[in-house]
Amino acid sequence: MTVKIKFVDILRATLGFRTGNESWIGVSPDSNCYHIVSPVDTQISKGVMACNRPTDGTPFGGYRGWVYLRIPPFFDGVPDAESARRDHAVKVSQELIKKLDRYGILSSVERENCHPRKIQTVNNNALVEQNLSCSSCNKTWKKLVDCVKDLDLMFLAYHPCVSDFVEGSYVFQHGCKGLVYIPVSRFIRRSNEGKNLANFNACPGYCYYNDSIQECRASCEGSPYRRLARRLYEKVSDRRKRIQ
Numbered sequence: 001m002t003v004k005i006k007f008v009d010i011l012r013a014t015l016g017f018r019t020g021n022e023s024w025i026g027v028s029p030d031s032n033c034y035h036i037v038s039p040v041d042t043q044i045s046k047g048v049m050a051c052n053r054p055t056d057g058t059p060f061g062g063y064r065g066w067v068y069l070r071i072p073p074f075f076d077g078v079p080d081a082e083s084a085r086r087d088h089a090v091k092v093s094q095e096l097i098k099k100l101d102r103y104g105i106l107s108s109v110e111r112e113n114c115h116p117r118k119i120q121t122v123n124n125n126a127l128v129e130q131n132l133s134c135s136s137c138n139k140t141w142k143k144l145v146d147c148v149k150d151l152d153l154m155f156l157a158y159h160p161c162v163s164d165f166v167e168g169s170y171v172f173q174h175g176c177k178g179l180v181y182i183p184v185s186r187f188i189r190r191s192n193e194g195k196n197l198a199n200f201n202a203c204p205g206y207c208y209y210n211d212s213i214q215e216c217r218a219s220c221e222g223s224p225y226r227r228l229a230r231r232l233y234e235k236v237s238d239r240r241k242r243i244q
C-alpha cells in the first residue's frame with residue numbers, strides 16, 4: 001500500500017524558523033494513513049531527536065508503532081517568504097519519500113486536491129466520529145440544531161486544527177460533565193476567506209491555544225471559525241445570565 005500524502009498538508013506543516021516551532025508527520029505502519037503533528041515546540045522536538053522519547057513510544061501524543069518524521073522549518077526571514085516556504089516544502093516532500101522508503105513504507109506526495117482524506121489530529125478532536133454524542137453518558141443528538149438548542153450543553157472550547165481548519169472542533173460540555181466534540185465542518189463549509197495565515201506575521205497565534213476564544217482579525221481562512229466560537233460562547237453566557 002502506498003500512503004498518499006497531500007502536498008498542501010506538508011506545505012501547511014512547513015513553519016517559519018521564527019515561530020520556534022516545527023512539525024512532524026506520522027505514518028501508520030500499514031501505510032494506510034498519516035497525520036500531521038503541528039506545531040511542535042522545537043526544544044521538545046530536539047529532546048525527541050536526542051532519543052528522550054516518551055516511554056510509551058508515542059512522541060507528542062502520537063500513536064504507538066507509527067513512524068514519525070520531522071518537517072523542518074524554513075527560513076522565513078526573506079522578502080518572499082511564501083515562495084521560500086513552498087520551495088522548502090517541495091524539498092521536504094522529496095526527502096520524506098526517501099526516508100519513509102527506508103522504513104519500508106511506500107509513499108507519494110500528491111499535488112492535486114483530488115483525494116478525499118481524513119487528517120487525524122493529536123488533540124483527539126477529529127478522532128471523534130461524526131455522530132454527535134456525549135463522551136460520558138453516550139447521549140446522542142441527531143441534528144446539529146438539537147445540540148445547539150440543548151440547554152444542557154455549554155460551549156467549552158474551540159480546538160483549532162492549524163494544518164487544516166476544517167478539521168477543527170467545537171467542544172461542548174454536557175450536563176453530566178461529559179464532552180461533546182462537534183466538527184467545525186458541521187457548522188461552516190470550508191471558508192474562502194483568504195488563505196491559511198497560521199505562522200505568518202499577520203497571525204496573532206490564537207489558534208495554537210485550545211482554550212482561546214479570541215476573535216481573529218487576520219484575513220485568514222481560520223478567522224470565521226474563531227468568530228463562530230465567540231458567538232457560541234456568548235450565546236451560552238447570555239443563557240447563563242438569564243438562568244441566574
Ligand SMILES: [Zn+2]
Pocket residue numbers: 134135136137138139174175176177178
Ligand atoms: Zn452526557
